């Protein structure tokens with residue numbers, strides 16, 4: 825009997841630990857992004873829908889970069905232009921080399937995949953693109 829109680833306690837603890845740790849795809853309410861010439865690292869983020877998300881951008885590159893989240897379904901095609909500006913959901917327009925910027929945005933209420941780009945001329949073409957995965961909050 826005592827063994828069964830102990831086993832139940834261990835299983836309960838294990839379930840709690842597994843839930844608390846989550847997998848690599850579990851949504852995060854904060855995003856830490858390192859910018860270099862020319863990429864975002866990491867290049868994929870998962871956040872819960874409709875929640876305030878803290879963003880910290882650190883530019884370790886030699887030139888300024890921006891962090892632009894495009895609206896649902898809007899993808900920058902060959903390069904970021906003035907025509908893309910109405911489709912911007914949220915942005916940090918400039919992070920100077922060697923600087924860090926902290927800001928907060930509210931994640932979209934609609935789950936899905938959103939494109940993140942750097943809007944500085946030539947950077948999108950150089951591969952400065954990332955993904956924001958918005959999932960239903962738990």
Ligand SMILES: [Cu+2]
Nearest residue numbers: 889942944947
């Ligand atoms: Cu850039």
